[in-house]
Amino acid sequence: MKKILIIILFMFVLVGCKTTPTEPIETEIPSVPNNLQPLSAVSDCDVPTLQGGWVCIWADEFNGNVVDETKWTFEVGGFGGGNQEVQYYSRHNTEVVDSKLVITALRETMGGKQYTSSRLNTKYKGSFKYVRIVVSAKMPTGRGTWPAIWMMPLMNAYGVWPRSGEIDIMEYVGYDKDKIHSTIHTEKFNHNLGTQLGYSRVYEGVETSFKEYEMIWSPGSITTYVDGNKLGEFAYVPHFNQDVPYNQVFPFDQEFFLIINLAIGGTWGGAQGIDNTIFPTTMEVDYVRVYKQDYAVLDKEAPTVPTNLSLAQLKNTIFWNKSNDDYGVEKYAVYLDGAFHKYASLNQITFTGLTASQIYQVQIQAVDFVGRTSDMSETMLLTFSG
Numbered sequence: 369m370k371k372i373l374i375i376i377l378f379m380f381v382l383v384g385c386k387t388t389p390t391e392p393i394e395t396e397i398p399s400v401p402n403n404l405q406p407l408s409a410v411s412d413c414d415v416p417t418l419q420g421g422w423v424c425i426w427a428d429e430f431n432g433n434v435v436d437e438t439k440w441t442f443e444v445g446g447f448g449g450g451n452q453e454v455q456y457y458s459r460h461n462t463e464v465v466d467s468k469l470v471i472t473a474l475r476e477t478m479g480g481k482q483y484t485s486s487r488l489n490t491k492y493k494g495s496f497k498y499v500r501i502v503v504s505a506k507m508p509t510g511r512g513t514w515p516a517i518w519m520m521p522l523m524n525a526y527g528v529w530p531r532s533g534e535i536d537i538m539e540y541v542g543y544d545k546d547k548i549h550s551t552i553h554t555e556k557f558n559h560n561l562g563t564q565l566g567y568s569r570v571y572e573g574v575e576t577s578f579k580e581y582e583m584i585w586s587p588g589s590i591t592t593y594v595d596g597n598k599l600g601e602f603a604y605v606p607h608f609n610q611d612v613p614y615n616q617v618f619p620f621d622q623e624f625f626l627i628i629n630l631a632i633g634g635t636w637g638g639a640q641g642i643d644n645t646i647f648p649t650t651m652e653v654d655y656v657r658v659y660k661q662d663y664a665v666l667d668k669e670a671p672t673v674p675t676n677l678s679l680a681q682l683k684n685t686i687f688w689n690k691s692n693d694d695y696g697v698e699k700y701a702v703y704l705d706g707a708f709h710k711y712a713s714l715n716q717i718t719f720t721g722l723t724a725s726q727i728y729q730v731q732i733q734a735v736d737f738v739g740r741t742s743d744m745s746e747t748m749l750l751t752f753s754g
């Protein structure tokens with residue numbers, strides 16, 4: 369490959385010598401459509417890149433003496449987290465010590481609650497989409513604790529919980545020692561219906577050693593890991609969810625922010641009571657690093673054409689086989705009668721507001737993260753039912 373490049377360059381130089389300066393040769397094709405620029409890592413991330421072209425875009429190594437409130441907001445109060453948790457969340461339960469965020473749950477009375485702890489989030493300070501997040505943490509000890517590293521949507525694009533989704537990268541309940549849980553909640557799959565999608569596995573020593581809790585999130589896919597071992601894998605498959613629009617199954621095409629908290633008691637953490645001898649108990653976080661793939665540098669190929677356009681059970685809805693791409697399809701452009709209609713984040717679309725009984729010619733085109741597009745799909749005829 370290099371040899372060919374050198375030969376081409378050499379030929380270009382020769383040709384260039386023969387050309388007069390007033391006739392420049394227009395041969396340059398932009399290598400990256402839309403002139404997407406390479407990413408630069410933030411300066412305060414101790415591991416600025418990961419193998420595979422991941423660049424650190426947000427991080428907290430907890431190197432100062434206090435919580436960096438340009439990155440984190442304390443959620444203060446005794447609201448119970450929507451799970452009848454029994455702690456009062458306060459600032460004084462969190463400190464930064466030895467390059468770690470330390471949340472200490474205490475047995476003390478505050479705001480009508482018998483326990484105090486902390487919950488911090490990055491809302492409006494760090495919100496992310498299609499990223500890889502790596503958090504090194506050590507779990508607290510004891511029956512009644514319920515720490516979590518999780519994400520909620522910045523904007524409720526599809527409505528209030530659970531419609532706009534929740535991503536629990538990791539949760540831990542102290543009475544079930546060493547078992548780490550990874551769960552997503554959506555309109556169709558949530559714990560109110562008992563249909564949440566989750567994975568659990570035992571990892572020895574989560575209370576005594578730091579482990580990396582990690583998530584890789586791409587369109588239609590969320591995978592979680594503990595110390596590099598896969599824990600949870602959530603993927604959108606339209607064929608199995610023909611009865612609902614994709615946002616009821618996989619609303620994860622919007623910005624989400626991070627939450628780190630140590631709850632006490634509650635519907636899950638307190639399911640076997642609270643052992644009052646465990647306090648104080650601490651959750652420690654060594655670092656939080658957020659990476660994005662550097663598509664401008666990595667991506668070289670256009671996606672493959674979407675195939676197998678099919679009618680779904682849901683009215684006015686079609687789905688198709690995912691396109692392949694060297695670094696991922698960001699979205700699909702949907703065309704009606706040859707004109708651009710709208711984008712779909714995943715490989716399904718529900719049409720609304722068209723003319724009843726009219727027949728439309730539908731075509732789909734895949735678009736990758738730098739804007740390269742596939743060929744147009746075959747045409748499918750859709751009769752819109754009003």
Ligand SMILES: [Ca+2]
Pocket residue numbers: 429430431466467468653654655
């Ligand atoms: Ca640290």
Ligand SMILES: [Ca+2]
Pocket residue numbers: 667668669670671693694695696736737740
């Ligand atoms: Ca590509």
